[in-house]
Amino acid sequence: MPAQTLAQKLLAAAAGRDAVRIGEILTCKVDLAMFHDSSGPRRLKPMLEELGTGLWDRSKVVLVMDHYVPEADDESRRIVRIAREWAREQALPHVYDSVGICHVVVPEHGHLRPGMFCVGGDSHSPTGGAFGAYMFGVGSTEMLGVVASGEIWMRVPETLMMRWHGRLAPGVTAKDMMLHMIGRYGMNGGRYQAVEFCGEAVRALSMQERMTLSNMSAELGAQAGLVAPDETTVRYLRDAGVPDIDTSRWQSDPGAPAQWHEFDAAALDPQVAAPHSPANAGPVQACAGTPVQVAYIGACTGAKLDDLRAAARVLQGRRIAGGVSLMVAPASQRDQAAAQAEGVLPALVQAGATLLPTSCGACSGYGGSIPEGANVIATTARNFKGRMGAASARVYLASPYTVAASALAGRIADPREVLS
Amino acid sequence: MNTAHKAWRVGDDVDTDQLAPGAYMKLGIADIAQHCLEGLHPGFAGGVRAGDVLVAGRNFGIGSSREQAASALVELGVHAVIAPSFSGLYFRNAFNVGLLLLTCERAGEIAEGEPVRIDLSGPRVLRADGTALPCEPVPGFLLDMVRAGGLLMQLKRRLADGSLPRYPMKA
Numbered sequence: 367m368p369a370q371t372l373a374q375k376l377l378a379a380a381a382g383r384d385a386v387r388i389g390e391i392l393t394c395k396v397d398l399a400m401f402h403d404s405s406g407p408r409r410l411k412p413m414l415e416e417l418g419t420g421l422w423d424r425s426k427v428v429l430v431m432d433h434y435v436p437e438a439d440d441e442s443r444r445i446v447r448i449a450r451e452w453a454r455e456q457a458l459p460h461v462y463d464s465v466g467i468c469h470v471v472v473p474e475h476g477h478l479r480p481g482m483f484c485v486g487g488d489s490h491s492p493t494g495g496a497f498g499a500y501m502f503g504v505g506s507t508e509m510l511g512v513v514a515s516g517e518i519w520m521r522v523p524e525t526l527m528m529r530w531h532g533r534l535a536p537g538v539t540a541k542d543m544m545l546h547m548i549g550r551y552g553m554n555g556g557r558y559q560a561v562e563f564c565g566e567a568v569r570a571l572s573m574q575e576r577m578t579l580s581n582m583s584a585e586l587g588a589q590a591g592l593v594a595p596d597e598t599t600v601r602y603l604r605d606a607g608v609p610d611i612d613t614s615r616w617q618s619d620p621g622a623p624a625q626w627h628e629f630d631a632a633a634l635d636p637q638v639a640a641p642h643s644p645a646n647a648g649p650v651q652a653c654a655g656t657p658v659q660v661a662y663i664g665a666c667t668g669a670k671l672d673d674l675r676a677a678a679r680v681l682q683g684r685r686i687a688g689g690v691s692l693m694v695a696p697a698s699q700r701d702q703a704a705a706q707a708e709g710v711l712p713a714l715v716q717a718g719a720t721l722l723p724t725s726c727g728a729c730s731g732y733g734g735s736i737p738e739g740a741n742v743i744a745t746t747a748r749n750f751k752g753r754m755g756a757a758s759a760r761v762y763l764a765s766p767y768t769v770a771a772s773a774l775a776g777r778i779a780d781p782r783e784v785l786s
Numbered sequence: 787m788n789t790a791h792k793a794w795r796v797g798d799d800v801d802t803d804q805l806a807p808g809a810y811m812k813l814g815i816a817d818i819a820q821h822c823l824e825g826l827h828p829g830f831a832g833g834v835r836a837g838d839v840l841v842a843g844r845n846f847g848i849g850s851s852r853e854q855a856a857s858a859l860v861e862l863g864v865h866a867v868i869a870p871s872f873s874g875l876y877f878r879n880a881f882n883v884g885l886l887l888l889t890c891e892r893a894g895e896i897a898e899g900e901p902v903r904i905d906l907s908g909p910r911v912l913r914a915d916g917t918a919l920p921c922e923p924v925p926g927f928l929l930d931m932v933r934a935g936g937l938l939m940q941l942k943r944r945l946a947d948g949s950l951p952r953y954p955m956k957a
Binding site: 391404405413414415416417418419420421422424434441442445455456457458487488489491502503504505506507508510511514515519552553554557558584587589643730731732748750751752753755757 | 799801803804807808809811812813825844845848849850851852853856871873874875877878879882883925927936937938941942945950952953954955956957
């Protein structure tokens with residue numbers, strides 16, 4: 367059999383084949399379909415009724431209410447009510463209502479395992495690639511096709527291998543790695559192919575940090591962002607209630623067709639992406655000193671337990687600058703409870719942070735918490751103009767370390783100055 | 787191919803928040819469409835007519851998976867989007883909702899307001915002065931999807947002819 371990349375192996379398995387060629391168009395069987403209150407029931411229910419058909423396999427469907435919760439107005443109440451009523455009517459076995467953001471909640475509950483082929487009704491669905499699963503985002507009509515048939519068409523992608531040598535310096539994170547890659551290759555640098563992250567620095571990352579890499583593969587323009595499973599994956603899944611994972615089958619073969627890019631993790635500075643594109647990324651020094659009025663630690667990309675811990679390392683025993691509003695919206699209730707128990711959340715609140723609900727909130731412009739005209743530094747994934755709800759806000763993207771250090775200084779700051 | 791389509795021009799990196807702004811995502815598609823591209827081309831949503839085409843720069847449709855970013859253009863009657871490159875996710879969504887995309891390296895040569903013709907057999911875009919701009923081939927099953935009016939219509943057909951089984955509508 368020809369040498370295959372992890373992406374090829376995952377698609378071959380989903381298509382019931384031993385091997386596949388790059389560029390080939392396949393029909394793949396879907397192992398898991400995930401959607402949320404915004405992309406899911408309110409769009410799928412009327413279309414399924416119009417078609418006169420139902421879900422192909424409800425055990426393979428996961429619904430997460432995370433976008434319009436907590437309900438802020440009548441339209442949000444209507445959208446969330448549709449989702450809850452439909453979940454009951456369909457007797458969906460996997461529903462997570464107001465307990466966190468889908469990309470964090472779904473793996474927390476052990477739904478994602480190496481070797482799976484999954485689709486998500488959200489552009490950050492490549493997050494699932496951190497578990498050695500092929501997962502990507504689709505729109506609602508394509509999701510309709512999936513839930514009505516259990517299948518989807520795929521073009522076998524090329525693989526871009528991002529190999530990170532060495533180890534990250536203290537205060538430098540997966541978020542900085544991603545911003546660096548997006549800055550270097552641009553928002554369509556991934557050309558909708560598969561990216562695989564590998565090398566010593568990637569192996570050393572926690573599962574949640576790997577999820578940040580895979581998550582922002584969306585901003586790199588890749589279809590999927592994969593990390594081959596290893597002992598770290600096995601440990602995480604064991605804690606999530608999934609024992610006995612086979613990792614050996616889900617590795618790229620030596621000599622498999624791929625385009626290699628090499629990076630030096632030890633040389634990486636904390637990165638900041640200036641308004642209004644994640645591709646405007648560069649070392650923090652380039653933006654240092656820019657005054658900020660809002661610091662936002664939130665989103666699937668930037669408010670998992672590891673992210674909250676990073677922020678607390680900077681803010682522990684300190685107080686944010688006057689005139690800065692620091693908002694923290696933990697990515698899931700489980701992470702929030704863990705952060706509370708280990709003193710991370712109390713440290714953030716004592717430093718002056720305001721705690722927001724565990725939902726997508728301001729990242730997707732739904733909370734109304736970002737004032738017009740503000741300079742914002744955020745751990746989120748996107749800083750498109752108007753994305754966070756205020757058209758005149760200028761949003762800078764950075765790691766939780768850098769966001770916390772900037773809240774402390776009242777201006778964009780290098781977290782290494784505080785940590786050292 | 788004999789129909790002339792009036793071109794509306796936008797630049798590189800048009801993202802889904804420009805096409806379907808987050809603030810209006812709670813609304814139905816008719817209302818979202820009224821705000822389509824309002825930040826980049828304020829006259830577009832009010833002035834575009836059925837059969838017009840949108841001509842864009844690189845990386846059209848980057849960002850979110852929200853397919854309203856494609857349906858808004860269908861709602862406004864846009865016949866096709868012509869650009870040198872598209873976000874892959876947007877590319878799938880567009881065909882799924884029945885919007886034709888043409889990947890055309892030389893799209894930048896088309897002027898605002900210029901009448902262009904589309905020859906799907908090339909495929910190519912024909913400019914007013916007769917210049918032909920070559921486009922990348924579109925797989926036949928995607929053209930069929932656009933001709934059928936999108937994936938929903940195609941699923942209807944498959945359910946009707948029995949090639950796709952019906953599943954129970956209620957648990």
